[in-house]
Amino acid sequence: MSSDKPAVRLALLGCGTVGTEVVRLLHEQAEDLTARIGAPLELVGIAVRRPGRQRGGAIDPALFTTDALGLVKRDDVDVVIEVVGGIDPARSWLIEALSAGKSVVTANKALLAEDGATLHDAAAEGNADLYFEAAVAGAIPLLRPLRESLHGDRVTRVTGIVNGTTNFILSSMDATGAGFGEALDEATELGYAEADPTADVEGFDAAAKAAILASLAFHTRVTAADVFREGMTGVTAADVASAKEMGCTIKLLCIAQRGPDSTGNESVSVRVHPAMIPRSHPLASVGDAFNAVFVEAEAAGQLMFYGRGAGGTPTASAVLGDIVAAARNRLSGTRAPSESSYAHLPIRPIGEAVTRYHISLDVADRQGVLATVAGVFAKHEVSIATVRQSGRDEDATLVIVTHGAPDANLAATVEDLRSLDIVRSIASVLRVEGGV
Amino acid sequence: MSSDKPAVRLALLGCGTVGTEVVRLLHEQAEDLTARIGAPLELVGIAVRRPGRQRGGAIDPALFTTDALGLVKRDDVDVVIEVVGGIDPARSWLIEALSAGKSVVTANKALLAEDGATLHDAAAEGNADLYFEAAVAGAIPLLRPLRESLHGDRVTRVTGIVNGTTNFILSSMDATGAGFGEALDEATELGYAEADPTADVEGFDAAAKAAILASLAFHTRVTAADVFREGMTGVTAADVASAKEMGCTIKLLCIAQRGPDSTGNESVSVRVHPAMIPRSHPLASVGDAFNAVFVEAEAAGQLMFYGRGAGGTPTASAVLGDIVAAARNRLSGTRAPSESSYAHLPIRPIGEAVTRYHISLDVADRQGVLATVAGVFAKHEVSIATVRQSGRDEDATLVIVTHGAPDANLAATVEDLRSLDIVRSIASVLRVEGGV
Known part of the structure; x- marks a missing residue:
């Protein structure tokens, strides 16, 4: 399938497991992609650290460069695809691209989680698309x-x-x-x-x-x-x-x-x-x-x-989906929904998160042990949902599951239990989720 | 949260279970919706058959009209939301809306499945958005x-x-x-x-x-x-x-x-x-x-x-998602990806679909029964994966699971089995999927 429209031009940063798969899919599905976008995609350069390294498939060696920033800055690049990972220097490349109005497709979860704000700001400044479907849960459209x-x-x-x-x-x-x-x-x-x-x-x-x-x-x-x-x-x-x-x-x-x-x-x-x-x-x-x-x-x-x-091919599928979206937007002169952070909700500390605990205690098998243990929970206003007690010789095991309570109260309860004479050891403490 | 931009104006066709929930969510989440869209949403009319009918919530009675087509044609309507269902008259309303460049959000699976082509053509003609997330699998973004x-x-x-x-x-x-x-x-x-x-x-x-x-x-x-x-x-x-x-x-x-x-x-x-x-x-x-x-x-x-x-609220969630997308597109002067039907693949008849069958037969408990039955499968080139035979008095039950074969061959096999003297009855025939 051919198209009269000029190609949308791509620069790829990184050519490891995911990058190699992206190149392969761009080749193999070129016809389908052209039909879906309304114009062909053209890969104009691939920035890597070691251009001579053996890579799967037959990639034109002329595409490789070690100058990532130079590639990003090229006037003829429309979309920058970053699959290098890590905070720096990826951050500076993407800021450069977005500020200059180039669309960015990235799988870089570390960078987005540490400093997504800077990228979103650069995208707003350059009126550019920032796509990152591949950064979370690989191929799952999420x-x-x-x-x-x-x-x-x-x-x-x-x-x-x-x-x-x-x-x-x-x-x-x-x-x-x-x-x-x-x-x-x-x-x-x-x-x-x-x-x-x-x-x-x-x-x-x-x-x-x-x-x-x-x-x-x-x-x-x-x-x-x-x-x-x-x-x-x-x-x-x-x-x-x-x-x-x-x-x-x-x-x-x-x-x-x-x-x-x-x-x-x-x-x-x-x-x-x-x-x-x-x-x-x-x-x-x-x-x-x-x-x-x-x-x-x-x-x-x-x-x-x-x-x-995870995996090269599933992650590459997510990257390809984003490339198509970014390319379509460029052709129609539009943009994806930009960052939505209007709610500005404050972050609640873990101590205030309401959770449930499953606590397994090795205790002395004496009368009144349960009463003492239950007293510690009551002191911290933690309500007990179930208790299972099983004795063996002079020891017993108490397995306690609580109702929901602030994590700080639960943590303080465990601390107090640890200091009790009758508690020989705390075998395990695990949070419980999903409405058991 | 306020916005200086003029409102995006909505017309709702139908106010049953889903429609009522759409109206409720538009009211309850007005502030969030304005923030996400960048402009407020304004519901300007609701077409129903019986305006006097009692409906949940407090909907302004002045919004109701029985003239759906008139509502769709109003110059001040930007987005038409159809939750009436059925082929006609919904089809004519949506064609009218799309041809005039109004965005359409619909949950009408029957219409899309019977005559989606006409709607997509009208959308292309009017350069309008046609969204229908709610038509399949309710709230699931699919x-x-x-x-x-x-x-x-x-x-x-x-x-x-x-x-x-x-x-x-x-x-x-x-x-x-x-x-x-x-x-x-x-x-x-x-x-x-x-x-x-x-x-x-x-x-x-x-x-x-x-x-x-x-x-x-x-x-x-x-x-x-x-x-x-x-x-x-x-x-x-x-x-x-x-x-x-x-x-x-x-x-x-x-x-x-x-x-x-x-x-x-x-x-x-x-x-x-x-x-x-x-x-x-x-x-x-x-x-x-x-x-x-x-x-x-x-x-x-x-x-x-x-x-x-299904259900009013989950379906309404999908409708709202589409309304927001359509409203954002109108504000930015863009469109959603339009229909993609470039592949034009032919439809294969069921007879050619490769499936597997699970067949349960009541047979006479005689020597050679299995050989006769197996011969019928072989005649139609259907390979048997497993056979379980259990006898009781003079009867026996044969449970046969096949390998994958064209559905026509499997159907012909079952027909032939039915005509065998030794087959008392065919207790059940079920297809098997998912790689058992």
Whole structure:
């Protein structure tokens, strides 16, 4: 299919796993893309650090350059695609592009979560499009629905499994009873975990995505620093077994919620931590390295978006979708909905977030133990939902699940329990989500 | 929050369950909507058949009119919202609006599935936006992702549960072992089924949605008449039990698929019928009256969209999302991506669709029965995947699951089996999907 219109010209920054796939799809689907856009796409340059490196497919070597900034500044570039990642120098390249009115398509979650405001400001200044569907949950069309489909509704809560590595590990622990270390080894072997898995297992990756999701859902600028973060390295095989007994499974969740703070003002709470959820919850059956995001909105009710959250090809699919949108906008002289941050809601600290705890205690098997323990909960105004007690010789195990209470009260309760003589040890503390 | 820009003016056609909710949300979220759009929305008229009828909420009676066409023609109307349903007179109102350059937001799946082409042509003629997110799967943002997020990818298959009534009935049969009649009675009592459930249980509603989904997914005009349709009234408690034994559940699915036809040409097959799917499939756990659509694309891989497919408030949420998009486009002088039907793929008849069958036969318990039955399958070039045989007295039951084969071959096989002396009766024939 041919088109009489001049080509929309693309500059690609980065040519790793995702970039290579973007180039491949641009070639393979050139005809379809031209038909959908109404003009052909032309890749005019690819900025990489090592132009001589072997890359999949046959990419014209003349396209490679090491001068990313020079490529961005070229007059004949319409759309800049950034799949390098990291804060700097990507930030300066994208500011340069946006300020000059070039459309930007980026998969850079770290940059958006740390300093999205600067990019949005540059986009406003240059009257340019900033697309970043690939930054959260890979191929799942998620940001566009949040940005556009639900903008007549009010989102109240977003609960997501947004990190494939940790979901693979937790799914495997749930299926086999393995401990964290063993499951991590398996994930590394199969290529689901990187050599240094810190960003994944400590929740940094999920926290960046949580910040982006919360910003879109609540029309409020949220950065990674605003997100309470707790990794999942502390989740044990015993925790997983205990969750099973309760009809639950453990997932690393990102949770973004709007609601009144302690003084009654509307505010936003954003957190990443492992939590038990009931097996009947739609998120519970999200296995392997899949991602899913569960959205609750006042009018729409419950929605869920599910798919592959990572990988070169799925991420490239999201990048391509954004390229087409940006190219169509350029041809029609229009722009995507720009940043919507009008709500300016304050961030609520984790201490004020209402959560539920599952606490497992090894206690001395004496009369009055339960009364003493229950007294500690009452002192902090935490209401107990269920208690299971099982004795063995002189010890007993108490498994307590609370009703919802401010996280600070729950944390203080656990601190107090720790100091009790009759409490031999606190075997586990896990948050509980999803209406168990 | 105020705005200096003049209001975007809305005309509402219809004020039933969905319309009333649209009006309520427009009032309740006026401030948010103004902020998101950059200008206020103003409802200037509501066309209804009986203006005096009692409606929820306090709607200004001066807004009501019985003259829908007159309202659509008013010079001061920017966006026409149609929630009346049915083919005529809705068609003429929307053609009038679009041709005159007014944006249209509609939830009218029947009209879009029967004659979407006429509406798209009118939209092109008037350079007007035609939005219809609410027409398929209620509140689930599904059309926008298909239309926009995946337009850099190639969708290969869409498998959906798009009718809440039948999903409620089948979920209930699966959970309780009830028969169709009993489960339908329950659905009617709880308000999930209408007094005349034909459109739902016979698959007409799902077929209309399938046509709309297939059109978007494959960039090809598909109408309801192109969709092979088989209702779910024939699904028995025994079928459900048999599915359970196989680790499956039965769902009424709409399936739209692209692929080569018998002569090797790329084509589209669209069908609605009950089918067994494995319990491990993401669609299997979609319970109650929820909807979900499972999308497979070449680059994105597997995606699923889940949520409430019906109900006044969820549908109104989708309508509001479209109103905001249409209003923003008007303010910025832009348009949404228009219809994309460049692929013009031919429709493949059901006989050529490759499916799998689960067939349960009551046969005489004689030597050689299996050989005779297997011979019939071989004659029609249908390969058998599994056979289970269970005897009781002089009768035996054969449960046969086939490999994939053209539907025509499978149908001919069943016809031939019916004429065999040794086959006492064919207890059930069900298609099998989702890679069992």
